[in-house]
Amino acid sequence: MPKNDHYVIIGNGPAGNLAADTLRDSDPDARITIVSNESMTYYYRHKLTEFIKGKAREEDLTVRPYSVYKDKNIRLRLGQQVDKIDPNKKIIYLKHMETVSYTKLIIATGASPRALPSVSNFSKCLNVLSTYSDALAQIPMINKNKTFLVLGGDIISFKFIRMLKDMGKEVTTLLYSEAFWPFSLEADMAQQVKKSLSDKGVTVISDDHIKSVKKSGEAFDIVTEKGLNQSFDSVYSFLGMIPNIRFILGSGIDTDRGILVDDHLKTNFDDVYAAGDCAQIYNPDMKSYWLSIGWNNAKIQGTLAAQNLLGAHKVINPAPQKILEVEGLKINTSWWESF
Amino acid sequence: MSDIDIVVEICGSAGEGTISAGEILSRFMSEEGYDIMSFDSYPAEIRGFGKCVAHSRISRTRVLTPGKYSDVLIALNDSHSISQLPVLKEQGVLIYDNKPPKYHDEDKSIAGWLEPGMIPYGIPLNELAIKAAGNARGRNMVALGAFAALFGISQDAFIQSVKRRYGKKKQVVIDNNVDSFVEGFNWTRDNVRKIDFHLFDSSPSDVKRDQLIINGNEAVARGALAAGLHLYAGYPITPATKIMEILSKELPKKGGVFLQTEDEISSIGHVMGAGFAGKRAMTGTSGPGFCLMSEFTGLSVMAEVPAVIVNSQRGGPSTGLPTKHEQSDLNIALFGGSGDSPRVVIAPTSVDQCYQAAVLALYIAEKYQTLVILLIDFFLSNSIKNLDPPPPPDPRYLNANIAPGKDELKDYKRYQITENGISPRTIPGTPGGMFFSTGLEHDERGKPVYDTKTHTLMTEKRFRKHREILKEIPEPRITGWEGQGDIGVVSWGSSAGAAEEAVILACEKGLKVGSFSSMVLSPFPANALVRFCDRFKTILVPEMNYSGQFANMIAPIVTRPVMRLNMVTGLPMASEDILKKIKEIK
Ligand SMILES: Cc1cc2nc3c(=O)[nH]c(=O)nc-3n(C[C@H](O)[C@H](O)[C@H](O)COP(=O)(O)OP(=O)(O)OC[C@H]3O[C@@H](n4cnc5c(N)ncnc54)[C@H](O)[C@@H]3O)c2cc1C
Numbered sequence: 001m002p003k004n005d006h007y008v009i010i011g012n013g014p015a016g017n018l019a020a021d022t023l024r025d026s027d028p029d030a031r032i033t034i035v036s037n038e039s040m041t042y043y044y045r046h047k048l049t050e051f052i053k054g055k056a057r058e059e060d061l062t063v064r065p066y067s068v069y070k071d072k073n074i075r076l077r078l079g080q081q082v083d084k085i086d087p088n089k090k091i092i093y094l095k096h097m098e099t100v101s102y103t104k105l106i107i108a109t110g111a112s113p114r115a116l117p118s119v120s121n122f123s124k125c126l127n128v129l130s131t132y133s134d135a136l137a138q139i140p141m142i143n144k145n146k147t148f149l150v151l152g153g154d155i156i157s158f159k160f161i162r163m164l165k166d167m168g169k170e171v172t173t174l175l176y177s178e179a180f181w182p183f184s185l186e187a188d189m190a191q192q193v194k195k196s197l198s199d200k201g202v203t204v205i206s207d208d209h210i211k212s213v214k215k216s217g218e219a220f221d222i223v224t225e226k227g228l229n230q231s232f233d234s235v236y237s238f239l240g241m242i243p244n245i246r247f248i249l250g251s252g253i254d255t256d257r258g259i260l261v262d263d264h265l266k267t268n269f270d271d272v273y274a275a276g277d278c279a280q281i282y283n284p285d286m287k288s289y290w291l292s293i294g295w296n297n298a299k300i301q302g303t304l305a306a307q308n309l310l311g312a313h314k315v316i317n318p319a320p321q322k323i324l325e326v327e328g329l330k331i332n333t334s335w336w337e338s339f
Numbered sequence: 340m341s342d343i344d345i346v347v348e349i350c351g352s353a354g355e356g357t358i359s360a361g362e363i364l365s366r367f368m369s370e371e372g373y374d375i376m377s378f379d380s381y382p383a384e385i386r387g388f389g390k391c392v393a394h395s396r397i398s399r400t401r402v403l404t405p406g407k408y409s410d411v412l413i414a415l416n417d418s419h420s421i422s423q424l425p426v427l428k429e430q431g432v433l434i435y436d437n438k439p440p441k442y443h444d445e446d447k448s449i450a451g452w453l454e455p456g457m458i459p460y461g462i463p464l465n466e467l468a469i470k471a472a473g474n475a476r477g478r479n480m481v482a483l484g485a486f487a488a489l490f491g492i493s494q495d496a497f498i499q500s501v502k503r504r505y506g507k508k509k510q511v512v513i514d515n516n517v518d519s520f521v522e523g524f525n526w527t528r529d530n531v532r533k534i535d536f537h538l539f540d541s542s543p544s545d546v547k548r549d550q551l552i553i554n555g556n557e558a559v560a561r562g563a564l565a566a567g568l569h570l571y572a573g574y575p576i577t578p579a580t581k582i583m584e585i586l587s588k589e590l591p592k593k594g595g596v597f598l599q600t601e602d603e604i605s606s607i608g609h610v611m612g613a614g615f616a617g618k619r620a621m622t623g624t625s626g627p628g629f630c631l632m633s634e635f636t637g638l639s640v641m642a643e644v645p646a647v648i649v650n651s652q653r654g655g656p657s658t659g660l661p662t663k664h665e666q667s668d669l670n671i672a673l674f675g676g677s678g679d680s681p682r683v684v685i686a687p688t689s690v691d692q693c694y695q696a697a698v699l700a701l702y703i704a705e706k707y708q709t710l711v712i713l714l715i716d717f718f719l720s721n722s723i724k725n726l727d728p729p730p731p732p733d734p735r736y737l738n739a740n741i742a743p744g745k746d747e748l749k750d751y752k753r754y755q756i757t758e759n760g761i762s763p764r765t766i767p768g769t770p771g772g773m774f775f776s777t778g779l780e781h782d783e784r785g786k787p788v789y790d791t792k793t794h795t796l797m798t799e800k801r802f803r804k805h806r807e808i809l810k811e812i813p814e815p816r817i818t819g820w821e822g823q824g825d826i827g828v829v830s831w832g833s834s835a836g837a838a839e840e841a842v843i844l845a846c847e848k849g850l851k852v853g854s855f856s857s858m859v860l861s862p863f864p865a866n867a868l869v870r871f872c873d874r875f876k877t878i879l880v881p882e883m884n885y886s887g888q889f890a891n892m893i894a895p896i897v898t899r900p901v902m903r904l905n906m907v908t909g910l911p912m913a914s915e916d917i918l919k920k921i922k923e924i925k
Contacts, residue, residue, distance in 0.1 A: 041455055066455045079453050096435075096450035096461060098443045 005030045007309070008092060008100060010082050011108035011244075012036035013045075014295055015276025017064065018302030019106045020074050026310055032074045033100065035092070037081040040132040041066050046295070046339045048135045049163040052142055061132065082109075085251045087269045104271045104309050107248070107259055108302060111241035111277035111293075116178055119151065119237060122213035125220055126151070126237040129160060145233030146170055149222060151210065153179030155336060157238030158193075158327055165200050172203040172232070174210065174224070181240030182293045182335045189329055196327035243278040243291065256280055258291050263315045265305040273309050275301035281316060293335040294319070343373075344398035345537055346406040349482070350423045351415030353381060353388050356479035360413075361393020362723075364483060366552055367492075367500040368397045369725035372545035375552075377723040378405040378911065380662065390419040395723075403689075403836035405722060407913035410537065413482045415464070417449045424449070429456045432535045434485055436478070437461025458535045460489060460527070467522045477519030484523025489531065491538040494524050551726050555693040555719035556581035559623070559649055562697025564589055565729075567737050569618035572598040572609035577661045578720040579623040579651040603628035607635040607648065614645040615776070617740065617766035619701045623649035626668050627658055629675070636710050637676045638778045640801060643754065643762070645704035645711075649697075652716040654909055663909030664717040666832050667884035672712045673861055673892070681802050683707070684861040686714040688816070688835035690724035692858055698732045699812075699859075706739035707804045708764055714860070716883075718911040719833045740764055748772055752783040756796055760803030805862035815857040815867045818842060820874075824851030826921055827875035827899075829868065831860060831889050834881055834912035841917035852921055860889075865896050872897040877924055879904060881917045 007023050009016045012034050020032055043061040050056035069076040081095035085105070092100050113128035129135060148164050150157055150173040157173070164171045175194065177184065185193065194204045208226045215221075219231045243258035254260040254268045258280030265273045265281065276298035280289045292301060296319040304314050318334040325331075325338065347364065351357035358379050365377045376396045382389030396406040408428045414420035414435040427433065435449050438461075443451075453459055462485045468477040480501075487497050498517050505513045553561070560582045563571070571590055573583040583599070590597045596613075600606045606622040613620035624632065629650045639646040652668040654660025672684045683703050687696035696713055704711040743751060743763035753774035755762040762783075765772025775785030780797060782788045816835070819828075819842040826845075830838035835856035842854040855871045857864050872878050878897055880890035881904035894901045904920045906912070 039453075039455065077451055077453075078455060079459060080451060093442065094448070094451070096437050096448055097439050097441070098445065098448035098451050100445050100451075 005103040006101065007032045007104050007106070008102035009034045009106045009108060010036075010092070011110055011276065011278070012038065012042050012076065012078075013108060013110050013276060013298060014042075015108035015110070015298040015302035015305075016106070017042050018299045019108060019275060019306040021072075022303050022306035023310070024072050024074060033077060033102075034069070034074060035077045035080050035082055035094070035100070037079065037095075038131055038133065039079040041069070041076065041078065043132055044339070045130070046159075048129060048132065049159050051132075052135050052139055053163055053167060082247050084247055085253065085272075087252055087272055090271070102271075105273070106302075106305050106309065107267075107272065107274040107278060108276045108298070108305075109244040109247075109278045110298075111243045113237065114181075114240045114242035115237070116239050118178070118209055119239070122210070123237075125213045125215060126235055128237055129156070130241075141234060142167070142169075147232045147234075148172070149174065149220075149230075149232040149235045151179065151235070151237045151239060153177070153185075154181035154238045154240045155326060157236075158197075160236065160238060161197065161202055162200070165202065171201075172205065172230070173197060174205045174208060176206065176209065179239045183331060183333060185329075192329055193327040241277065241293070243280070245278055256289065258289075260289060264308045264313060265301060265316055266308065271309075273305040275305040290318070292318075295337045295339075297334070342399050343537060343539055344396070344400065344402070345410040346394065346396045346408065347411045347413065347486070348395075348409040348423055348426070349393040349413040349415065349479070350420040351391055351479070352419055353391050355391075355415045356476070357391040357415055358393050360415075360479035360483055361395055362552075363501060363504060364393075364486070365395045365397075365723060365725070366504060367497055368395070368539075369550050369552055370500055370546060370548055371496065371539070372547050373397045373399060373539075374402050375723075375725050376402045376405045378718065378721060379723075380721075382662070390416075390422070392423060403840040404914050405911065407915050411486070413486060414449045415478055415482060417443055418447045420449045421447075421452055424452055424454075427457065429454075430535070431457055432489075432537070433457055433459045434462060434482055434489075435459065436464040438463035438466050440465055460485065460531055462523065462527060462531070464523070467526055468519050471518040471522035472515040477515055480516050480519035481523030484520040484525075485527040485531075487520070488524045488527035489533055489535075491540075494521065547725075549728065551728050552723060553690065553726070554581070554721055554723045555687070555690045555715055556651070556721075557585055558690050558693035559697045559713065559715065560585040560589065561729075562694035563621055563647075563701060564593060565694075565732050566698040566701040567619050568595060568621055568701060570596045570598070570609065570613040570620040571622065572600050572606040572613075572620070573622050573624065574600055574603050574606050574628060576603075576625045576628050578653055578717045579625050579628075579649060581720065582623040582649060582651075603631040604635070607632040607646065610646050610648075611635055611639060611644050614639070614704070615642075615767065617764075619645070619647075619705060621647040621649065621697075621701065623651065625651050625653050625661075626655045626671070629668065629671060633671070633675045636682065636712075637678060637680050639710035640676075640680045640682060641678075641778050641780070642776050643708040643764075643801075644776075645708055647700045647704050647711045647713060649713040649715065651720045652714065654717075654907070660909055662717065664833075664911050665884060665907060665909065666716055666834065666882050667886075667888065667907075668714065669831070669860070669882075669884070669888040669892070672714050679798055679802070681709070681805050682861060683709060683711040683805075683808060683859070684714055685711060685858060686832040686860050687719065687858055688830075688832060688856050690719065690722060691726050691729070693719060694729050695813075696858060698736055702736040702739050703808060706741065707761060707808060709801075709804060714832065716833050722833075722911070740766075742766075742769075743772065753785050754781060754783045754797070754800075756783060756800050758803075759807045760800045760805075761807070762800075808859075809862045809864065812857075812859040812862070812864065815855055815864055815871075817853065817855050817867075817871055819846050819853035820851040821853070822851070822874070824853055824875050826850070826852045826877050826879055826924055827855060827872055828852065828879045828881065828917065828921070829855045829872070829889075829893060830881055831856060832882075834883060837912040837914040838881055838917055840914035841921060844914065844918050845921050850921065850925060860892075863892075863896075868893060868896060869898075872899050875899065877902055879917070879920060879924060881905075881912055881920065883907065883912055
C-alpha cells in the first residue's frame with residue numbers, strides 16, 4: 001500500500017462527487033477512488049425523460065466528463081460493483097473479483113426503485129427507470145409501443161407520464177396510496193392529481209390493485225382486483241425508492257432501511273461514512289432516523305461527510321424547504337429539487 | 340456482406356494457449372474467406388513464462404498492416420492484459436474472466452481499468468473450462484467460444500476448423516478443445532446481451548480451404564526450397580531461427596543438406612563452400628550474426644562466389660532488443676565490409692514478397708556470382724498472412740549458372756572481363772575449367788595482381804553486374820495519387836505496407852499523396868524514383884530507425900525536400916503514424 005491515505009467512495013452520484021471534490025480540495029496528495037456500478041460518468045438523473053424523448057443528448061445529461069476525474073487525479077472505476085465490505089480489514093470486494101483497501105470509506109450508493117410486496121409476483125414484467133442504461137435499453141421499446149400502464153404514485157411517475165403523453169402514447173395509470181413517495185398525499189390532494197392527469201388525457205384508475213400480469217405475445221394482459229382486464233404494450237412501475245444497501249448486509253455496518261449514520265453522517269465504524277439517498281440519518285431532537293432523499297440533500301451530505309471524515313464536526317440538516325409543483329399541487333419540501 | 344475490418348488481441352501468459360488461440364482464430368477466419376494479418380509477441384527470453392499477445396487483423400478487404408489499435412481484447416491473464424488496454428480503441432470490446440478462482444489484488448484485475456465507452460463482456464472462463472474438460476487448460480477455447488457467439492460466427496464451422504487443426508492429435512485433446520469452445524459459445528449466447536456492433540457474415544460466400552497461413556520466415560524458407568536450395572547452414576538467433584527450424588526438416592527431404600554450425604562465421608563459410616562447389620546455398624541470421632559474417636561478404640564479392648544471407652533485423656546495436664522490430668541494418672547491409680564491395684540487397688515488403696524475394700535472391704546470387712542479402716525484419720519474420728499458394732518459380736530462375744562453352748574452356752579465364760560483368764563459371768572438377776580463387780585482387784585467371792589497371796578493370800566489372808541486375812528486378816510498386824501532387828511517400832521493407840495503407844487513407848480524404856517502394860534496394864531503381872518524386876512537392880520517408888538510413892540513401896538522388904519519420908518504438912510501422920505525419924506536412 002502506498003503511504004498516502006486512500007479515500008474510497010462507493011457511488012458516483014451527487015453525494016459521491018461532492019465528497020470526492022471536498023477531499024481533493026483539502027488533500028491534494030491523497031489517493032481518491034470512486035467506484036460505480038454504472039458505466040456512465042456523473043449525470044443528471046432528472047434529465048433521463050428528456051433523453052428518452054430525444055430532447056437531451058448524452059452530453060446534456062453529463063454533469064462531469066471522465067477527463068475531469070483524470071485532471072483531478074481521482075480514480076474513477078466505472079462499471080464495477082461492490083459486492084461486500086469488510087470494515088474490520090478495511091477492504092471492499094468488487095464483483096469482478098478484485099479487492100481494494102481503503103483508509104476511509106464513504107458509501108454513497110443512492111437508491112433504487114422499490115418493488116412493493118403487492119407487485120413482487122410479477123416484478124419481471126415491470127419496467128423501471130432509474131439509470132442511464134435503463135433509458136438507453138428502453139428507448140427502442142418506448143418508441144415502438146403505443147399503450148402504457150404506469151403503476152404510479154411516486155414523484156418520478158408524474159414526470160414519466162408527462163413524457164409519454166408528449167410522445168403521443170396512450171397512458172393508463174393505476175395510482176394507489178402505498179405508492180406515493182417521497183410524501184404521502186391526502187385524499188383531496190390525490191383527487192387534484194387525478195384530475196390533472198385526466199385533463200392531460202391519461203386514464204386514471206385508483207383504489208384498485210393489480211391481481212395478475214401475464215405476458216401474451218409482445219403485450220401484457222393485466223387483471224385488477226376490481227375486474228379491469230386489459231392488454232398493454234408495456235407496464236412501468238414507479239413505487240418509490242429504496243436505499244441500495246444490500247451489499248452491506250452482514251458486514252457489521254448498522255443498517256435499517258438505509259445505512260444508519262449519526263448526525264455527522266458517520267456509521268458505527270469510525271472510518272466509514274454514508275451520504276445521499278442510501279443514508280438513514282439520526283436526528284437527536286426527534287430521537288429517530290430520517291431517510292435522505294433528493295439531489296440537493298445528496299450534494300450537501302456528500303460535502304459534509306467528506307469534511308467530517310477529514311476531522312470536522314459538522315451536523316447535518318435537511319436541505320432548505322422549497323415549493324415543488326406536482327400536477328397542480330404546491331408542496332413545501334426539502335426532499336426534491338425542482339429542476 | 341459485412342465489410343468488417345477488426346483487430347483482435349488475445350493476451351495471456353506463456354503456457355495459457357494464447358498464441359495457439361490466435362492461430363486457431365486466424366486460420367478459421369482465413370478459411371471463411373477473410374483476409375488476415377497476425378503478429379504475435381512473446382517474451383524476449385526462452386518461451387515458458389511472461390506475457391504473450393496474439394494480434395490478428397481480420398478484414399473483408401486486403402490488409403496491409405496488422406493495425407495499431409485493437410477492437411477486441413481477450414484477456415486470458417489480467418495483469419498482463421492491463422498493459423494492452425492503451426491500444427484498445429475507445430469503443431473496444433473486452434472479453435475477460437469475471438469469475439477467476441480467487442480475488443485479484445488491488446489494480447491487478449483488468450475489469451478495474453475499464454474506461455468509458457469500452458464494452459466489457461465478463462465470461463466465467465475458468466469455471467466453464469473446468470466444466471467442459473475437468474481443468475482450466477481450455478480457457479483459451481472457452482474465450483474463443485465466447486468470441487464466436489458474440490460476433491456471429493457459426494459454431495459448426497468453427498468446430499470443423501478446430502478438428503482439422505488438431506486432426507492428428509489424440510481424440511481426447513480434440514474433444515476437450517471442442518467441448519471448451521462449445522461451453523463458452525453456449526454460455527455466452529444464453530447469458531450475454533451483445534451491445535457492440537461487430538458482426539461477421541454468418542454464411543460467407545467465398546470459403547477458402549487451401550490458403551497458406553504463414554509468416555515471413557516460413558515464406559522465405561518455402562521460397563528457398565522452391566528455388567532449389569541445396570545447403571542451409573545457420574546458427575540460431577531470434578528472429579531468424581524459424582527459417583532454420585523449417586529447413587532442418589524440409590531440406591533433407593529434398594536431398595539437400597542442413598547444418599547447424601558452431602557460430603555464424605562457420606555458417607557463412609559453409610555457404611561460401613557450397614556456392615563455390617556450384618550449389619545453391621543460404622544462411623540466415625540477425626544483426627549480431629550478420630556483423631560476424633561481414634568478412635566473408637567481401638570474399639563473396641571478390642572471389643565471385645554466390646552466397647545468400649538472410650538478415651532478419653531486430654532492435655540494435657549489439658545484442659540489442661532480440662524480440663523487437665527495427666529497420667536499422669540497412670547501412671550494414673548496403674555498406675558493411677571493406678572496400679568497394681557491390682552487393683545486392685533485397686528487402687521484401689510483405690510476407691508474399693518474402694517468398695518471391697528468396698527465389699530472386701538465389702537466382703541473382705547464382706547468375707551474377709555475387710553476394711545477395713535478403714533483408715527482412717522482426718515484424719516480417721513473425722507476421723502471419725494468409726495467401727494463395729504461390730505458383731512454382733519460372734524455370735529460368737532455377738538454373739541460372741552461366742557456364743563456359745567448349746571454346747572458352749580451351750583457354751579458361753574464370754574472371755574474364757565481359758560487357759555485363761558476368762564471367763562464365765565452371766564448377767570445380769570440370770575438365771579444363773581449373774582456376775585460382777582468392778580474396779586478393781586478381782587477373783582474369785584468378786592470379787593475385789595488384790596493379791592499377793587490373794584493380795580498376797576488375798572493380799568496374801564487379802560493379803557492371805549491378806547495371807545488368809537492374810534490368811531484371813521487379814518494377815517498383817507505385818500507388819496512390821497519379822498526377823502532380825503534394826507528398827510522395829517513399830518507403831522500404833515492411834514499412835511499405837503501412838505507407839501504402841496511409842496513402843490510401845490520405846487519398847480517401849482528398850489529399851494528393853502517392854507511395855513508392857522497391858523490393859530491391861541495391862542496385863536501386865533510381866530513375867524510377869526520380870520520376871516518381873518529380874510529381875510531388877515533398878518526399879516523406881518513414882522508417883523504423885533513428886538515423887534515417889534509407890532517407891540518407893535517397894536524399895542525394897531526389898531533387899525535392901526529404902522529410903523523415905523515424906521511430907525506434909520496437910513495434911512495426913503503423914499507417915496511423917504515417918497519416919498523421921502526412922497531415923502535419925500538409
Ligand atoms: C428518473 C429520476 C428522476 C429524478 N428527478 C429528480 C428531481 O427532479 N429532483 C431531485 O431532487 N431528485 C431527483 N431524482 C433523485 C435524485 O437523482 C437522487 O436523489 C440522487 O441522485 C441521489 O444521489 P446519491 O448520490 O445519493 O445517489 P445516486 O445518484 O443514486 O448515485 C449512487 C450510485 O451508486 C451506484 N451504486 C449503488 N450500489 C453500488 C454498489 N454496490 N457498487 C457500486 N456502485 C453502486 C448506483 O448505481 C449509482 O450510480 C430523480 C431520480 C430519478 C431516477
